[in-house]
Amino acid sequence: MGNSQQSFFGFLRENGRVGVRNHVLILPVDDISNAAVEMVGHNIKGTLSIPHSYGRLQFGADLELFFRTIIGTGRNPNVAAVVVIGIEPGWTQRVVDGIAQTGKPVSGFSIEGEGDLKTVAKASRKAQEYVQWATELQREECPLSDLWISVKCGESDTTSGLGSNPAVGNLMDKLDPLGVHLCFGETSELTGAEQVCANRSSTSEAKEKFLNTWNAYNDFILENKTNDLSESQPTKGNIAGGLTTIEEKAFGNLQKIGKTTNFIDVLEPAEEPTKGPGLYFMDTSSAAAECVTLQAAAGFTVHLFPTGQGNVIGNPIEPVIKLTANPNTAATMSEHIDLDVSGILKREMNLDQAGSELVNITVRTANGRHTCAESLGHREFVLTKLFRSA
């Protein structure tokens, strides 16, 4: 394989999953509980508050996706314990119950009839209890197969398809045989390469699910577009970096799944995988924060983010590792870049070496090394909304 690491040190959770981080999450059910959540986060140091914009009057598939994402965020193995705050008790309890299934400590508080201040007092005491409990948990040695790795590329340019994405693909080809769960997505960004991608399925069922998913997204775009999506997809940043068409971007995108790895199933947004170890395709937006938020909600614990022009995104739950093959980006935005693979373009580094270095930094991150995004405070948490509220 080219490197000797076969294990990492992580937090073994009640349900057998392993986390690479140990967050005590203060989680709002809805946007009007954000203030109370932030107050608790301020009172108790060592907690992680994630305010967000939705949770009211959503319905149908949009509401189901909302609950799947919020509950999944709390369930993620990188989270040790959760304090949930909502405006009313019903939906608050639904979120608590969904997280409690994992066996981890979780409590809910609702504001109606109490007010922010009383709610914050009770929730803060619980948060303190959780932080003191969580900070005594120790990491244990675990096999690499306990890592669940998600990938998405962002602000891509032509160096993405030449270097950083194939480096991720090389990692996939190395780790898939070890039984690691892997995930890629960005449905619309496979446009132009969708048939080639479909043929990378390991079963005809997975292939059919993938093509149905892609076709549904393509129909939606065709129905709603007003032009050829110039500047939206590819973005202005992609174009400045040299990418010309969505087809070109798609083939570059597809390099992330390597040469030999095939996907075993297709997931709904934020759906937890159920078919065991292997590569999964998840139906996601191609907007970076939305995609990583969904992958984290499905239980993925480390994220690889190849970038061309320099996307700076992080995620509150999953550490996001940035790599680039663009030498200008590596030089001018070095505080954001965990791994520089621009040597590939100069033929100073081959893909096998780049893939090994990426495995190495992934394991170091799993063991506790803060990524650039973490140290800069990037915690983009963005819910995917399917349609307007009622």
Next chain:
Amino acid sequence: MTTHFIAHDAADTVGVVVVEKVLAGQEATGWIMETNETVTIKALVEVPLGHKLALADIKNEDTIIKYGNDIGRAVSDIPKGGYVHVHNVKTKRW
């Protein structure tokens, strides 16, 4: 020897500049990843890092090939060594 541009597959009609820029009139050396071949093309105009130059004469409405696959259509003639980007190539999909 410096590699000025890289192409993925032998069938590709475009290559990506991987140095700061290639200058107009420069004899640019390229690496074809699939076959490990080296080729030389004369760049007709300046092309910056990450942008593409044509590896063959391309006619209006021709399919552009990269990664051995269809990545769009030319909307004007592009001579070998010419600059290829949004001004002369458009998507077929949207």
